[in-house]
Amino acid sequence: MDYRLAVGDTETTVPGGTGILLLHPSIGETDRIDTDFLRTDTDHFLVVSTRTTAREVEQKLEHYEVDESTADILDTISVDRGYSRRGSDHLHYVSAPDDLDGVVEQVETFLADHEGKRRLSVDSLTEMAYYADDDRVYDAAGAMLALLDQYDAVGLFHLSKEVHDAETLDRFRAQFDGVIDLSEDGDVTVDLGGE
Template identity: 60%
Template structure:
């Protein structure tokens, strides 16, 4: 199965199983890239958020005019922070951002419940590493990449280039099929 990749003026076809790393500064505006990735040529998408709550994800989708009926959101923050939460068919929770088993289980559940063209957005690997540790985060990311590949989906994973050691960042760059570099001015560079 092929997918359109329509991000920041780029318009090309990518095969299912393709995973893209979005490398950005801590202050970088990633929402535009993320929502462009999710908006087109998809039946359902799964947003794994270790950086914002489900409510904030919904607000972002609404602001960028992304069809929320296609969204399934995994909120990893609200339970630990004691925020009120309302589970629904399209919003799920795990106990904390370092609940790696819960994150992977919810990802498997998404793939079990939905068919067609599926996309995954993981925002962010950096926050996951902050809560769970670098090695544990890397293992979880690798497992989710395997699931994306198994289910012929595509994924976009956020990573801040100001936080990780150079060797950790380089290891992630090598792990992904494509890399998008976003600078502080909002300029985008694509690497195959």
């Protein structure tokens, strides 16, 4: 199945199984790109949040008027930081951002439990690497990309281009089917050539 993709001035479709890397500056405003990706042509979506709590993700979705009834959120930081948690059918937790096996397992559960057009947002690979390491995160990203392919879903994976060296950026870039590059001044470049 095909999914509409509307980012910046680019409007196109991508096939199920597509994984897109969002390269952004450390202080880049990624929320607009993320929420546009999640709200377009989707029945259900999962946000894997390694930078903010589930409540903050909910506030972001509300601010950008994304239909929260189609949202699942995987909060990876609240348990680690000792915050109080309110579990529900749509809120999920793992012990810490470096619990990569737990993250991949939750992604698979979400994809298996929902039908129709499903989207995944991972925000962010950089934060996972801060807690774990680049190699483990690369492998986890590969596992999630394989799940997208298996379940005919699409995903957007955030990576800060100011934190990682050029070799690491190139390695991750080659892993994905397309790249959205957000510049410091807010310009968006979309490359779906898989380079």
